[in-house]
Amino acid sequence: xxxxxxxxxxxxxxxxxxxxxxxxxxxxxxxxxxxxxxxxxxxxxxxxxxxxxxxxxxxxxxxxxxxxxxxxxxxxxxxxxxxxxxxxxxxxxxxxxxxxxxxxxxxxxxxxxxxxxxxxxxxxxxxxxxxxxxxxxxxxxxxxxxxxxxxxx
Amino acid sequence: xxxxxxxxxxxxxxxxxxxxxxxxxxxxxxxxxxxxxxxxxxxxxxxxxxxxxxxxxxxxxxxxxxxxxxxxxxxxxxxxxxxxxxxxxxxxxxxxxxxxxxxxxxxxxxxxxxxxxxxxxxxxxxxxxxxxxxxxxxxxxxxxxxxxxxxxxxxxxxxxxxxxxxxxxxxxxxxxxxxxxxxxxxxxxxxxxxxxxxxxxxxxxxxxxxxxxxxxxxxxxxxxxxxxxxxxxxxxxxxxxxxxxxxxxxxxxxxxxxxxxxxxxxxxxxxxxxxxxxxxxxxxxxxxxxxxxxxxxxxxxxxxxxxxxxxxxxxxxxxxxxxxxxxxxxxxxxxxxxxxxxxxxxxxxxxxxxxxxxxxxxxxxxxxxxxxxxxxxxxxxxxxxxxxxxxxxxxxxxxxxxxxxxxxxxxxxxxxxxxxxx
Amino acid sequence: xxxxxxxxxxxxxxxxxxxxxxxxxxxxxxxxxxxxxxxxxxxxxxxxxxxxxxxxxxxxxxxxxxxxxxxxxxxxxxxxxxxxxxxxxxxxxxxxxxxxxxxxxxxxxxxxxxxxxxxxxxxxxxxxxxxxxxxxxxxxxxxxxxxxxxxxxxxxxxxxxxxxxxxxxxxxxxxxxxxxxxxxxxxxxxxxxxxxxxxxxxxxxxxxxxxxxxxxxxxxxxxxxxxxxxxxxxxxxxxxxxxxxxxxxxxxxxxxxxxxxxxxxxxxxxxxxxxxxxxxxxxxxxxxxxxxxxxxxxxxxxxxxxxxxxxxxxxxxxxxxxxxxxxxxxxxxxxxxxxxxxxxxxxxxxxxxxxxxxxxx
Numbered sequence: 001x002x003x004x005x006x007x008x009x010x011x012x013x014x015x016x017x018x019x020x021x022x023x024x025x026x027x028x029x030x031x032x033x034x035x036x037x038x039x040x041x042x043x044x045x046x047x048x049x050x051x052x053x054x055x056x057x058x059x060x061x062x063x064x065x066x067x068x069x070x071x072x073x074x075x076x077x078x079x080x081x082x083x084x085x086x087x088x089x090x091x092x093x094x095x096x097x098x099x100x101x102x103x104x105x106x107x108x109x110x111x112x113x114x115x116x117x118x119x120x121x122x123x124x125x126x127x128x129x130x131x132x133x134x135x136x137x138x139x140x141x142x143x144x145x146x147x148x149x150x151x152x153x
Numbered sequence: 154x155x156x157x158x159x160x161x162x163x164x165x166x167x168x169x170x171x172x173x174x175x176x177x178x179x180x181x182x183x184x185x186x187x188x189x190x191x192x193x194x195x196x197x198x199x200x201x202x203x204x205x206x207x208x209x210x211x212x213x214x215x216x217x218x219x220x221x222x223x224x225x226x227x228x229x230x231x232x233x234x235x236x237x238x239x240x241x242x243x244x245x246x247x248x249x250x251x252x253x254x255x256x257x258x259x260x261x262x263x264x265x266x267x268x269x270x271x272x273x274x275x276x277x278x279x280x281x282x283x284x285x286x287x288x289x290x291x292x293x294x295x296x297x298x299x300x301x302x303x304x305x306x307x308x309x310x311x312x313x314x315x316x317x318x319x320x321x322x323x324x325x326x327x328x329x330x331x332x333x334x335x336x337x338x339x340x341x342x343x344x345x346x347x348x349x350x351x352x353x354x355x356x357x358x359x360x361x362x363x364x365x366x367x368x369x370x371x372x373x374x375x376x377x378x379x380x381x382x383x384x385x386x387x388x389x390x391x392x393x394x395x396x397x398x399x400x401x402x403x404x405x406x407x408x409x410x411x412x413x414x415x416x417x418x419x420x421x422x423x424x425x426x427x428x429x430x431x432x433x434x435x436x437x438x439x440x441x442x443x444x445x446x447x448x449x450x451x452x453x454x455x456x457x458x459x460x461x462x463x464x465x466x467x468x469x470x471x472x473x474x475x476x477x478x479x480x481x482x483x484x485x486x487x488x489x490x491x492x493x494x495x496x497x498x499x500x501x502x503x504x505x506x507x508x509x510x511x512x513x514x515x516x517x518x519x520x521x522x523x524x525x526x527x528x529x530x531x532x533x534x535x536x537x538x539x540x541x542x543x544x545x546x547x548x549x550x551x552x553x554x555x556x557x558x559x560x561x562x563x564x565x566x567x568x569x570x571x572x573x574x575x
Numbered sequence: 576x577x578x579x580x581x582x583x584x585x586x587x588x589x590x591x592x593x594x595x596x597x598x599x600x601x602x603x604x605x606x607x608x609x610x611x612x613x614x615x616x617x618x619x620x621x622x623x624x625x626x627x628x629x630x631x632x633x634x635x636x637x638x639x640x641x642x643x644x645x646x647x648x649x650x651x652x653x654x655x656x657x658x659x660x661x662x663x664x665x666x667x668x669x670x671x672x673x674x675x676x677x678x679x680x681x682x683x684x685x686x687x688x689x690x691x692x693x694x695x696x697x698x699x700x701x702x703x704x705x706x707x708x709x710x711x712x713x714x715x716x717x718x719x720x721x722x723x724x725x726x727x728x729x730x731x732x733x734x735x736x737x738x739x740x741x742x743x744x745x746x747x748x749x750x751x752x753x754x755x756x757x758x759x760x761x762x763x764x765x766x767x768x769x770x771x772x773x774x775x776x777x778x779x780x781x782x783x784x785x786x787x788x789x790x791x792x793x794x795x796x797x798x799x800x801x802x803x804x805x806x807x808x809x810x811x812x813x814x815x816x817x818x819x820x821x822x823x824x825x826x827x828x829x830x831x832x833x834x835x836x837x838x839x840x841x842x843x844x845x846x847x848x849x850x851x852x853x854x855x856x857x858x859x860x861x862x863x864x865x866x867x868x869x870x871x872x873x874x875x876x877x878x879x880x881x882x883x884x885x886x887x888x889x890x891x892x893x894x895x896x897x898x899x900x901x902x903x904x905x906x907x908x909x910x911x912x913x914x915x916x917x918x919x920x921x922x923x924x925x926x927x928x929x930x931x932x933x934x935x936x
Binding site: 016019020022023024025026027029030032033034076098099100101114115116117129 | 386483486487490493497541542546547548553555556559
């Protein structure tokens with residue numbers, strides 16, 4: 001890149017001012033193009049935290065006894081049940097048969113899949129119908145006002 | 154000395170009670186030494202479940218196991234000998250129908266096998282003198298009987314079809330009976346046989362639908378009940394559907410008319426509708442209401458599949474371009490769920506029910522598709538942003554280049570000034 | 576503008592003698608000859624290292640180094656954080672580009688014999704910097720905690736275990752236990768963001784100081800041509816001429832990185848599951864492929880040694896020779912041709928290229 005050998009003197013070149021303008025403008029533009037994403041990056045996004053292994057599923061008092069609630073856990077649906085005896089139980093709501101979303105049936109006091117009538121008991125065990133495996137169980141406990149569900153690592 | 158004698162007695166008693174050496178079972182001792190067929194039972198008996206329970210030959214056949222002479226087989230003294238074919242059920246039933254006796258060995262044992270058998274086709278024909286039918290020993294074996302939970306037993310779930318097939322698949326043997334002999338072959342092609350072969354012992358085999366001891370083919374009207382023991386939703390929906398009454402009027406078997414009884418294959422979407430593979434057109438001809446309903450149902454399902462497929466494709470494209478679309482893919486699972494439910498709802502045979510399901514699924518698929526479009530738009534935004542940044546960079550580089558030229562146009566190249574030598 | 580610059584410089588000079596630095600930089604020159612183009616690669620590697628530090632610091636704002644959160648936090652950066660995809664992909668691509676330019680820098684210095692007296696220490700500090708860069712690559716690769724990274728780390732640390740005497744201790748030290756677990760992740764994170772940067776900074780400072788002190792080496796043939804009068808000795812000032820050219824290269828590198836990040840984003844993979852079986856076709860990153868492939872070809876026993884151990888010893892020996900080449904090839908320092916070492920270099924380069932290609936098939 002030895003330019004000085006190749007350019008004979010006397011060849012017209014853009015004036016100093018234009019070169020400085022181009023250089024300055026280009027450098028500023030490029031710095032802007034780098035700084036803009038960096039600054040946007042530093043400002044925290046709307047969803048404040050990465051989805052970790054624990055989620056607030058519901059507020060205390062939100063669920064009546066012998067009822068269930070579907071909530072989002074990570075990128076999958078999960079089921080929180082408040083049993084008739086007053087215990088909170090949490091499971092993955094993805095049916096182990098063909099991945100339909102299960103629901104709590106207050107009349108059966110069991111977890112039911114509407115697609116092919118699969119049934120799971122309140123320990124998540126597959127007790128009837130096509131599901132071949134139990135539901136993944138999560139831990140649910142009360143922290144102050146919240147019912148927190150955590151996945152066992 | 155006393156301890157030694159006591160030890161010997163205990164030892165002999167122990168040996169005797171394990172059956173390792175039965176000093177007093179003359180049947181085995183004598184017959185085992187005989188060759189050919191006469192000796193066979195004694196040799197087979199080693200693995201028999203009755204032997205494990207502490208029973209011997211005499212418990213079934215009578216006679217005296219302590220007697221080494223031929224007098225052991227004295228009919229006057231209680232020897233029963235080999236039962237005739239027609240006597241076999243009662244022979245086994247002497248114990249197996251006696252619940253008090255059976256409970257000595259297994260408190261949960263049933264004692265209704267004999268009474269069930271007598272209601273079966275096999276039992277009824279045997280009572281009329283047909284000796285070609287199956288009796289206890291034809292399915293369970295004779296002298297090396299294993300419990301049904303033993304994988305080697307002829308009545309272990311995986312073996313049942315071949316055990317029944319010993320007669321029912323033999324065209325020559327079944328010549329005089331007016332029933333087909335292709336059931337086993339057809340069953341072999343079914344999804345149930347595949348499930349069984351894959352190790353699911355709860356999968357249906359012959360005895361699941363026909364019963365084992367009380368083997369009777371389910372009547373036309375009760376077929377749906379049999380299928381319904383596992384396929385609950387389908388039976389419930391069918392019973393409320395127009396087909397229930399229509400089939401009953403025409404004496405058509407419920408599930409079997411479309412799904413077959415033995416050759417139960419995995420259904421595909423093209424079974425519904427009016428195309429070449431469709432089962433609907435077996436009855437419904439063009440122009441009838443049924444034809445229209447079939448066409449509509451098939452159309453709706455196809456529509457859902459198309460939308461779901463398109464959404465799937467665009468999300469894959471977005472993912473391959475490096476966009477993160479995992480949550481949209483999870484949402485799309487709802488569309489697949491709707492497709493599954495729509496296939497179940499076909500059995501209402503009402504187009505509106507299927508459409509309700511497919512409409513829901515199509516909504517979800519459309520949303521997922523929109524997410525895919527958004528992802529691709531974001532991808533294009535990134536590439537445009539890249540373009541802008543590259544332009545800025547090119548400007549900067551051009552500026553630098555020209556600056557270098559400018560600086561060096563008026564300078565002579567200088568000799569090196571670095572301090573270190575070569 | 577210039578007077579403002581003057582004023583600032585005078586202010587600093589009065590306080591810590593900044594004027595001396597400026598004076599030096601103004602007089603620093605770079606020799607110009609047909610091999611000048613290779614002089615750019617050291618600066619390019621340094622630039623890419625700076626890119627790594629900056630993007631790394633940005634990633635640190637959101638990354639979480641625990642097995643429960645690592646993968647999710649990277650996913651979060653890629654999907655939720657504005658331009659997170661850009662920062663993360665630039666970091667991953669720049670890592671690979673940096674190691675590539677480091678290879679080019681190392682081989683160009685080798686072939687141009689710039690390691691010869693008095694620049695032996697520059698070569699040695701450079702080699703250790705190179706090993707540190709490989710350490711950066713190996714430790715950083717695990718941090719997203721995906722399946723490929725998990726198993727690549729398992730295989731890599733397993734090889735450490737076959738070192739004689741110290742092997743098991745080394746394996747446990749690296750993994751933070753007997754197996755690759757969350758403890759390994761924490762440890763690798765510590766190496767990646769604290770230990771290695773600290774070591775690298777010290778060695779880099781030494782390396783750069785030595786380069787400034789000793790100036791740029793001129794390849795032996797060119798040197799001979801100059802002393803024999805066949806070629807004029809030419810040079811350009813470092814500041815601004817060479818630096819402006821450097822900057823063009825750096826801008827071009829930024830453009831390449833941006834394009835790679837936007838068109839070929841770095842994949843997320845699947846979260847690591849220690850209990851799942853290893854997927855087929857695990858491979859280390861490309862810069863380790865030649866060692867990986869060599870070990871595959873070695874028989875299970877060579878003489879009395881286990882194949883893997885023999886391979887490791889072989890590579891260690893080769894690395895030792897390579898690091899000590901300024902002392903072994905002392906003839907180059909005396910101005911004599913050392914064709915053997917050129918040939919050795921060609922062999923090594925060819926070996927690396929061929930075996931990496933074989934590993935990719």
